Amino acid sequence: MFPFNFEWVWDMAHVIFFGGFWYAISILGAGLTYCILKAAYDTFKGGGESHHHH
Amino acid sequence: MDSALIPEGAKRCAFPKFALGIAIVGAVVLWGVYAMGLIWWKGLNQTNMNDNYGFALWIWADLAVIAVGGGAFFTGLLKYIFKVDELKNIINFAVIIGFICYSSALLILAIDIGQPLRGWFIFWHANVHSMLTEVAFCLSCYFAVLTIEFIPNILENRQANKVPFFHHLAHNMHGVMAVFAATGAFLSFFHQGSLGGVAGVMYGRPFAVREGLLIWPWTFFLFTWSAAAFGPCFTLLVTKITEAVTGKKLVKDNVVHLLAKISGWMITTYIIAKIIDTIYWATVTVPGLGLDIDHFYSNNAFYGYWILFTEIIICGVIPGLLLIMKSTRENPTLRLLAIILGVIGVCLNRWVMVLQIMAIPVMSFDTWALYIPSWQEVATTVLPVAYGIILIAVTYRYLPVFPQEKELNAVQPVTETE
Numbered sequence: 001m002f003p004f005n006f007e008w009v010w011d012m013a014h015v016i017f018f019g020g021f022w023y024a025i026s027i028l029g030a031g032l033t034y035c036i037l038k039a040a041y042d043t044f045k046g047g048g049e050s051h052h053h054h
Numbered sequence: 055m056d057s058a059l060i061p062e063g064a065k066r067c068a069f070p071k072f073a074l075g076i077a078i079v080g081a082v083v084l085w086g087v088y089a090m091g092l093i094w095w096k097g098l099n100q101t102n103m104n105d106n107y108g109f110a111l112w113i114w115a116d117l118a119v120i121a122v123g124g125g126a127f128f129t130g131l132l133k134y135i136f137k138v139d140e141l142k143n144i145i146n147f148a149v150i151i152g153f154i155c156y157s158s159a160l161l162i163l164a165i166d167i168g169q170p171l172r173g174w175f176i177f178w179h180a181n182v183h184s185m186l187t188e189v190a191f192c193l194s195c196y197f198a199v200l201t202i203e204f205i206p207n208i209l210e211n212r213q214a215n216k217v218p219f220f221h222h223l224a225h226n227m228h229g230v231m232a233v234f235a236a237t238g239a240f241l242s243f244f245h246q247g248s249l250g251g252v253a254g255v256m257y258g259r260p261f262a263v264r265e266g267l268l269i270w271p272w273t274f275f276l277f278t279w280s281a282a283a284f285g286p287c288f289t290l291l292v293t294k295i296t297e298a299v300t301g302k303k304l305v306k307d308n309v310v311h312l313l314a315k316i317s318g319w320m321i322t323t324y325i326i327a328k329i330i331d332t333i334y335w336a337t338v339t340v341p342g343l344g345l346d347i348d349h350f351y352s353n354n355a356f357y358g359y360w361i362l363f364t365e366i367i368i369c370g371v372i373p374g375l376l377l378i379m380k381s382t383r384e385n386p387t388l389r390l391l392a393i394i395l396g397v398i399g400v401c402l403n404r405w406v407m408v409l410q411i412m413a414i415p416v417m418s419f420d421t422w423a424l425y426i427p428s429w430q431e432v433a434t435t436v437l438p439v440a441y442g443i444i445l446i447a448v449t450y451r452y453l454p455v456f457p458q459e460k461e462l463n464a465v466q467p468v469t470e471t472e
Binding site: 001005007013014016017018020021024025027028031032034035036038039040042043046 | 177178179180182183187188191192195198199202218219220222223225226227229230233234237240241244
């Protein structure tokens with residue numbers, strides 16, 4: 001799972017499999033972090049009560 | 055007693071009636087949990103799986119719920135990437151159905167692997183040459199996507215939305231939902247495909263094996279295509295059932311017609327590809343392996359040509375045609391018939407691609423190996439259905455799942471329940 005695991009090998013299979021896996025995890029993590037931080041900022045700023053969304 | 059939690063302007067049944075319904079379905083959940091406990095405590099000897107059936111009822115259920123749950127990724131793709139805006143009126147429900155399907159799939163896998171405490175080994179000690187590893191990665195990640203897509207709807211609960219942080223979080227998550235939806239479509243493409251790929255690369259089983267493109271057998275593409283085609287049928291079917299149970303119209307006809315039309319064209323194009331694949335397999339692949347197609351459909355008590363005819367013609371060609379023609383698509387009875395046939399069709403396809411493969415004799419000294427699941431397998435397969443009913447009931451009651459509900463069921467602007 002990580003390069004420091006004993007069975008890790010720097011071959012194409014590991015790079016493709018785990019590259020895709022960590023790429024997806026990174027997008028989800030970054031997107032969620034952005035939403036949480038912006039929500040905290042918006043909350044402290046005290047605005048945006050009139051949001052209408054679906 | 056729970057009226058403060060019910061969406062503003064929505065009418066729901068009395069709480070005791072709701073609680074009674076949950077208790078009845080909850081009894082089925084307890085039955086499934088008991089069977090699950092037996093399997094975890096005593097082991098896989100509680101099942102009727104054997105050397106012929108390493109994949110059995112659970113894996114069929116797994117593939118079937120993942121296929122019908124494909125409505126979530128495909129509807130999300132249409133709504134957020136292709137900007138089909140009408141689908142905003144059904145996307146919440148599609149996501150909830152997807153969430154139920156994928157959490158059920160993960161639950162079934164947690165039972166099936168025998169030693170759930172070692173479930174994390176598939177990540178930590180990944181076999182990077184296995185399509186099933188790719189499935190595990192994409193399935194887990196996509197479940198995370200569905201959870202993220204589900205969260206804003208939960209935060210829009212009448213009380214939760216009063217908390218400023220939750221209100222802003224829901225708003226911000228809606229703002230970047232296209233990124234999550236695109237990631238979900240990417241993940242779904244690969245895990246739906248790899249589930250089909252697993253069958254297509256079984257070189258020792260002529261019933262399953264297929265030629266393909268580069269490393270991907272044709273079954274890879276057929277599985278993804280069929281999930282995108284039939285998944286919306288399941289979304290429409292569950293919506294119809296929810297409308298029948300609640301006695302309300304929840305989604306406008308134009309939205310239903312649009313999703314049915316898209317599903318119809320996807321089914322029709324899929325079934326053409328499936329027919330071509332089947333003809334090529336029967337006339338080139340199978341004879342090339344020294345066999346005849348009769349080998350797969352005769353000399354046993356269950357699997358005959360009827361299953362091939364039912365899957366492709368009755369549950370493929372017919373629903374496809376019914377949904378692409380305006381007159382039949384807009385007829386509620388024929389549309390319902392089409393989506394029921396479609397859901398049966400994709401489940402039957404997964405049955406064939408999991409269980410018929412296992413049943414067919416491979417060696418000259420083999421015989422057909424038919425299989426009947428144990429009650430523990432049945433109970434743990436029914437468990438996700440009961441769990442899904444409860445989750446739909448709870449979300450429908452407390453969350454603004456259907457944006458058009460208020461307009462379609464004009465009620466007095468009060469929030470008290472009966």
